Amino acid sequence: MTQDFGFTLHNSDGMARRGTVHTGRGDIQTPAFMPVGTVGTVKGLYLDQVKDAGADIILGNTYHLMLRPGAERMDRLGGLHKFIGWDGPILTDSGGFQVMSLSALRKISEEGVTFKSHVDGKLFEMSPERSIEIQGLLGSDIQMQLDECVALPADHDTMKSAMELSLRWAERCKTAFGNQPGKAMFGIVQGGDNVGLREQSAQALVDMDLKGYSIGGLAVGEPQEVMLAMLDVVCPILPTTKPRYLMGVGTPQDLLRSVAHGVDMFDCVMPTRSGRHGLAFTTRGRVNLKNARHAEDTRPLDEGVNCTASNSYSRAYLHHLIRSNEMLGMMLLSWHNIAYYQHLMAGIRDAISNNNFAQFAEETEARWAAGDIDAL
Incomplete structure (x- = not known):
């Protein structure tokens, strides 16, 4: 039925x-x-x-x-x-x-x-x-x-x-x-x-x-x-x-x-549109994979997100793909961005269920504001 x-x-x-x-x-x-x-x-x-x-x-x-x-x-x-x-x-x-x-x-x-x-x-x-x-x-x-x-x-x-x-x-x-x-x-x-x-x-x-x-x-x-x-x-x-x-x-x-x-x-459309232009949304804010700072960065994009695109490829590789205008780079960043948005929504749902949404929101925005502080 x-x-x-x-x-x-x-x-x-x-x-x-x-x-x-x-x-x-x-x-x-x-x-x-x-x-x-x-x-x-x-x-x-x-x-x-x-x-x-x-x-x-x-x-x-x-x-x-x-x-x-x-x-x-x-x-x-x-x-x-x-x-x-x-x-x-x-x-x-x-x-x-x-x-x-x-x-x-x-x-x-x-x-x-x-x-x-x-x-x-x-x-x-x-x-x-x-x-x-x-x-x-x-x-x-x-x-x-x-x-x-x-x-x-x-x-x-x-x-x-x-x-x-x-x-x-x-x-x-x-x-x-x-x-x-x-x-x-x-x-x-x-x-x-x-x-x-x-x-x-x-x-x-x-x-x-x-x-x-x-x-x-x-x-x-x-x-x-x-x-x-x-x-x-x-x-x-x-x-x-x-x-x-x-x-x-x-x-x-x-x-x-x-x-x-x-x-x-x-x-x-922002997650996929941004991904096609080399921009990733992460738990530590926005990461522009076009930037030269990522050329030798061996870290994954975002280990906290349960997605192959987020944690199984180096930023150096993603940078290479985006700078080379390779389709795979756009696909991987779009995949990651969709996964990150879902990761964020799951965190929001859990926080509301546990009556600590205000704290979750404050801590999330603080991480975004601090940025990618461990970048090379």
């Missing part, structure tokens, strides 16, 4: 929450970081590596998968899970972020968004109903409403208009989604950096009684302190009995501090 979608809150430590999201394809331990597999691949990694690193769930993107291979084709092939060989939960972004990032290639109306494909120039129309239909054809377990995301800074009228349109689209997405056992549709709180708009958006979505709530329109140009201030506005309004997902965030520090403000779920 398919497990009903739900959320169990196991413990709270301040605003930080330790929980489990239940889906028809398995549980997600929270706080959770979801590796991004935009077009059905977490770049540079086998999905076995992603799972072994500790990820319970990955993310796919409705807009990109709509363009290729196409939603109907994906359905004929048995859905996204079968297509890519992933048997755990998958969350799909609705395409709303592309409403912002591809602004030169789209037009917005009350009905929806018309996209001009960045691949071949073909026109696509995406209404709230079509977004949910595509996500259903992909077979995703957690689906996002279609929304309008605004880059910051923005004027009040622009943020208000986008927020109100997103609420109307949320109602339509909820109707289109209906009742799907073991699955959920999340609403997305918008409102830019305006307290009143964020409060209005959050309360309206809560009144819709959705299965989960996302916080969108942050990490789009504003300082971290503004993002955290908006979390302080939104999270107390959201129900304690349902999961909270901060979209597109972010650095390890973003994750750690956002957990302290009440967030349960995260996603970001």
Whole structure:
């Protein structure tokens, strides 16, 4: 029997929450970081590596998968899970972020968004109903409403208009989604950096009684302190009995501090994108493997992380690979970064369970600030 979608809150430590999201394809331990597999691949990694690193769930993107291979084709092939060989939960972004990032290639109306494909120039129309239909054809377990995301800074009228349109689209997405056992549709709180708009958006979505709530329109140009201030506005309004997902965030520090403000779920391309550019996130902060200081450094990247890429190759070798522009170097650093993010989230979960999250956060940030002090 398919497990009903739900959320169990196991413990709270301040605003930080330790929980489990239940889906028809398995549980997600929270706080959770979801590796991004935009077009059905977490770049540079086998999905076995992603799972072994500790990820319970990955993310796919409705807009990109709509363009290729196409939603109907994906359905004929048995859905996204079968297509890519992933048997755990998958969350799909609705395409709303592309409403912002591809602004030169789209037009917005009350009905929806018309996209001009960045691949071949073909026109696509995406209404709230079509977004949910595509996500259903992909077979995703957690689906996002279609929304309008605004880059910051923005004027009040622009943020208000986008927020109100997103609420109307949320109602339509909820109707289109209906009742799907073991699955959920999340609403997305918008409102830019305006307290009143964020409060209005959050309360309206809560009144819709959705299965989960996302916080969108942050990490789009504003300082971290503004993002955290908006979390302080939104999270107390959201129900304690349902999961909270901060979209597109972010650095390890973003994750750690956002957990302290009440967030349960995260996603970001940063671990793999940084890995492809020679940057590693470690228990002692960021390490740029392009730097000459690593040319004869025989130490592993991070012995504390349970990952072959982290503890079985020397920094000298990784430096050589990155400086030589070898694909293997990008793959190893991406693998390590995904493993480190999961290592960090596991530590956060344990700390909340043991009611010592504040101490864990302070010590973690202190190690990052001290840096790689043993480097040659």
